[in-house]
Amino acid sequence: MKVFAKRFICGLGVLGCLLLGGCYVQSIHPFFVESAVVEEPGLLGEWVVVEQFGDELAEGEDTRFVFGEGELMVVMRHIDQACRVEEEFEATLFKVGGELMLDLYPEEGGSPYFNFHVYPVHGLVKVILSGDSLTLLPLDADEFWGKVEEEEIHLPYVASEGGGGLVTATSDEWMRFLEGYVKDERVYDQESSMILARVLP
Numbered sequence: 001m002k003v004f005a006k007r008f009i010c011g012l013g014v015l016g017c018l019l020l021g022g023c024y025v026q027s028i029h030p031f032f033v034e035s036a037v038v039e040e041p042g043l044l045g046e047w048v049v050v051e052q053f054g055d056e057l058a059e060g061e062d063t064r065f066v067f068g069e070g071e072l073m074v075v076m077r078h079i080d081q082a083c084r085v086e087e088e089f090e091a092t093l094f095k096v097g098g099e100l101m102l103d104l105y106p107e108e109g110g111s112p113y114f115n116f117h118v119y120p121v122h123g124l125v126k127v128i129l130s131g132d133s134l135t136l137l138p139l140d141a142d143e144f145w146g147k148v149e150e151e152e153i154h155l156p157y158v159a160s161e162g163g164g165g166l167v168t169a170t171s172d173e174w175m176r177f178l179e180g181y182v183k184d185e186r187v188y189d190q191e192s193s194m195i196l197a198r199v200l201p
Helices: 013-019 112-116 141-149 171-181
Strands: 002-009 045-052 061-068 071-078 085-096 099-108 123-130 133-138 157-159 165-167 194-198
Touching: 085 171
Parallel strands: 002 071
Antiparallel strands: 002 085, 045 061, 045 194, 061 071, 085 099, 099 123, 123 133, 133 194, 157 165
């Protein structure tokens, strides 16, 4: 399921931290191969974020995910904020190791000058669907890079000065690695999760 995610935001907000190297495992290449892409009818409909990073949304924030036929719309409004930036992400739903995962890739956002200095990368979250509740759970970057340093993980990457780095593994390499890795609950960053509730008619 290939969809698009859009958000309107002033400041860092819901997805912002997830797209920074310090708290998100980033990859040059997609985390998935086309044969792993799946459809999930249970995701269809509108969802509203009720909790992010362990806290309830602040008053005036309204973040909604709308899963439709080939479209995922993410809208975030800060009612009292004057600035507004529109950003779009291509989101691809796939399965690996029996888990439902979502690959996020920025499509557009920011000024042309800003984008000239930024290289788009892929991010990954686990999708947990339970009735009218949806959780988006990223990999724990500290856990991941700790295992890289201890040579428990052998994926190619470019190191960054502040620690961690940018993974350069191919999609096939990612799929082989994730097959076993995603089954371990300890590899996810519970504190950076987003919890959403289905908006009922």
